[in-house]
Amino acid sequence: MSRQDDSADGPEQLALIRESVRKAKAPKAKPRTWRGAALAKELPVARVLVDKGVLHLDRYFEYAVPQELDAEAQPGVRVRVRFGAGSKNVRDGRREGGGLIDGFLVERVAEAEYQGPLAALAQVVSPEPVLDAELLGLTRAVADRYAGSLADVVQLAVPPRHARAEARTFPPAAEPPAAPEPGSWARYERGAELIGALASGGAPRAVWTALPGPEWAGEIALAVRAALASGRGALVVVPTVRLAARVDAALEAELGPGRHALLTADAGQQKRYAEWLAVRRGSVRAVVGTRAAMFAPVRDLGLVVVWDDGDAHHSDDHAPFPHVREVLELRAARERCAFLLGSLSCTVEAAQLVRSGWAGAVAAPRDEVRRAAPRVRTVGDQDLARDEAARAARLPSVAWDVAREALRSGPVLIQVPRRGYVPRLACQTCRAPARCRRCAGPLEAREASGALACGWCGREEGAWQCAECGGVRLRAQVVGARRTAEELGRAFPAVPVRTSGREQVLDTVSTAPALVVSTPGAEPVAEGGYAAALLLDGWAMLGRPDLRAGEEALRRWITASSLVRSQEAGGTVVIVAEPTLRPVQALVRWDPTGHALRELADRAELAFPPVSRMAAVSGTPRAVADFLRAVELPGDAEVLGPVPVPDTAPGGARRPGAPPPGEHWQRALVRVPPGSGTALAHALKQAQAARMARTRGGVEPVRVRVDPPDIG
Known part of the structure; x- marks a missing residue:
């Protein structure tokens, strides 16, 4: 090649040479790594919901996705990550340290919001995507509505894993069935x-x-x-x-x-x-x-x-x-x-x-x-007072006659409102509840020996005396299923008596004549329906100090009465309760909807749920007071109370959510009108999260429950 040719191509060749030199001097791109291990090339950051149901940790945590886990680490799968106490970054899971904890991979993104080094996913427990976007959205909505943590709701929504079940193959869904007739x-x-x-x-x-x-x-x-x-x-x-x-x-x-x-x-x-x-x-x-x-x-x-x-x-x-x-x-x-x-x-x-x-x-x-429902008859307090037959097996004459007639054609259901032998005892004279002299707990008659003993501390009471009137005789305020079965066995010696309750719940009974004594919710189904039903001690359910007492009593009565044959087939229900009370009248007319509408009107006048939204805040008096001072409630919120929290429910059983033994708690109710429920839940959640974050400093805990079932 001549010099002239070389000079002619010189500018282009020089440009190529300079580009080659620049590329040679530029540092070569290195793959993204974490502590020497390669990360996923695409979407190398995973956002994880850790299985920690505490409000101040109710957020997603970021982790690096190692390349070897890239294929399996998909949104919705179960993972294990490092998560532990220590410095802020360690507690946030953003640096190596802490123990392994379960979680769910929520999403993968290209860049992390956190600017420091990320800890890596430790393990993909299973490639099964059990928490998809729809389920995640639902659980988040439920957590927000009830002022709870997302992790707690997800734990309720996704059952525990079983590897053998995941290995199964399932057939495809069948073709849709034909549309049915009404x-x-x-x-x-x-x-x-x-x-x-x-x-x-x-x-x-x-x-x-x-x-x-x-x-x-x-x-x-x-x-x-x-x-x-x-x-x-x-x-x-x-x-x-x-x-x-x-x-x-x-x-x-x-x-x-x-x-x-x-x-x-x-x-x-x-x-x-x-x-x-x-x-x-x-x-x-x-x-x-x-x-x-x-x-x-x-x-x-x-x-x-x-x-x-x-x-x-x-x-x-x-x-x-x-x-x-x-x-x-x-x-x-x-x-x-x-x-x-x-x-x-x-x-x-x-x-x-x-x-x-x-x-x-x-x-x-x-x-x-009217064609489907049984006939309903009532026996009030005045009828019982005049009825000598009510002393035998606690059955008034009306119920006695109905049961005797019904036993000729089938079984008879007897509903009693309590479980056990004699759950509650009271003074025969003044009817004051019998209490333990040591701890004021309810006294009970032990089934084996009949001796009196405290239902809380277990101490036996040898010589009980009423603290109100000095009486020494006791009466059963509510007699349980077993005691009722014994009394009926003596009253109807030729008829078999069966019980259905906590220890043994019967699913069905035959059409043969029998007396079936059951607690509410445990009533077995009789083939062809019961010939009659006796609803005893109706006052016990109506007398509960609860806003829902009437509604709940009617629900239990209707559930039992629905198992009785229709009036056309001779089915009869006898309820021992005051006939003039609203729930009793609703049962007689078989009008639960009318009863609910009247209850709703009463609730509206008092601004009680469901017309309003309500939340309960429980804890020691100091804790409740501190919480109510700290929470930023909506402007239309109203605080009711606080009042003492009872340790036990009616009947002596320990109330769910009761304070720990030895502690005296109070409860305040926070009420807001319709439309402010979301704001109330958000405010309670923020205040509770702030308190839980300071728990190590000795802050007393409080319990927050949105829409409490018991506000009586």
Whole structure:
């Protein structure tokens, strides 16, 4: 090549040479590492919800994603991370240190908000994405509503892992069933319309007052089938395992085997998790279960059903104490699906849903109610005072005659309001409660020896004397199921007597004549229905110092009476309670909805829930006072109290959430009008988080509960 040619190409060659030199001198890009280990190339930062249910740690923590975990570390999976006490960064999980703790990977991002070094994910426990975006949003909404931590709600929503269950393969979902005919829903006004709307893909909201009898389980199954026929899923939540078994059998009869899942806590960890996975993976589209099933990850949810929302089992015993009805209302609004609240009775909250227009009423006409319900007779205090027969087996003449006549054609149900032998004792003269002289606890008669002993400290009382009047004779304020069974056995010596209660709950009884003594909620189902039912000691349930005493008593009476044959078939119910009281009259007329509406009107006058939102703050007097001074309540909030917190519930049992032994607590109620509930929950959560962050400094804890079930 000549010099001339070289000079001609010189500028271009020089530019290439300079670029080559610049690239050679520039530092080579190194892969992102953490302590020498390579990180994921894309989205190397994971945000993790750690399994720490404390409010001041209710946020996501950032961790680096090692390259070897890149494929498995996907949103929703379970992980293990370093998390421990120490410096601020260590406590935040942003530096190496602390012990391993479980958590859920919520999302992956390209850049961390924290500017310092991040600790790395220690382990992906399972590649199964159990906390998807929909479930995460629901649990966050529940945590915000109840002023609780997200980790606590997720723990309620996602069952414990079982590796063998995850290894299973599940068949694909079956084809949708054919749309059903209205069937027994035709007995209700707007019942056929409800089934048609579900089958066509609609999202109706209904409060359903079911007719007495066993048909309610089959009617729920029919509604589920209608939702499945539209290509959507359905979720049914009932209060107890016994009721779940009834709906389970009804669903299998309506849909066929293998087309729904049963989620109950007593199923065992492996079976429960396997059923839950079948729902999450879309193998089944219908679910029935107890309380924890309210979070079941049903695909394309089209219908949520809650049965008997007044049952206390629907309120979770673990923080933040969500109620099934409220959670399913949230799901219906978030997922735009149908909502069905059904019960034999009617709660004030259900009446409020109808009154506000959020849901419509589905009920039977009065002539249909009279045809299905049994005859109800009452025995008041004046009748008992004049009735010598009431001294034998505590049965007034009316109840005695009804039971004797009914035993000719079938079993007779006797409902007693307490468990045990003689739960409560009082002075025969002045009826003052019998108390222990040492600790003031309730005295009880021990079943084996009959000796008096304290229900709190266990100390026996040899020579009891009433502190009020000096009397030495005792009477049973409420006689339990076993004692009642003994008395009835003596009164009807030729008739078998069976009991159903805490120690042994019967599911069913035959059509043979028998006396079945049961506590509320444990009543077995009789084949063909009971010939009669006797509801004893009605005053005991009505006399509870609780805002819901009347509503709860009516619910329990109607539940038991619904197991009795119709009036046309000779079924009769006798209730021993004052006939003029509102709940008793509602039972006689079989009008639970009217009772709920009148209770709602009374609550509105007093600004009590559900017309208002309320929260309870409990603790030592100093702790409650400090909390109320620190919390920034909404401007329209009203503080009621504080007042002393009783250690025991009526009957001597220790009250759930009672203060520790030896401590005297107080409780204040905070009330806000409609529309301020979210602001109240946020304020309480912020104040509680601030206190918990200072717990190490000796700050006394307080308990905060939004929508407390007991405000009496």
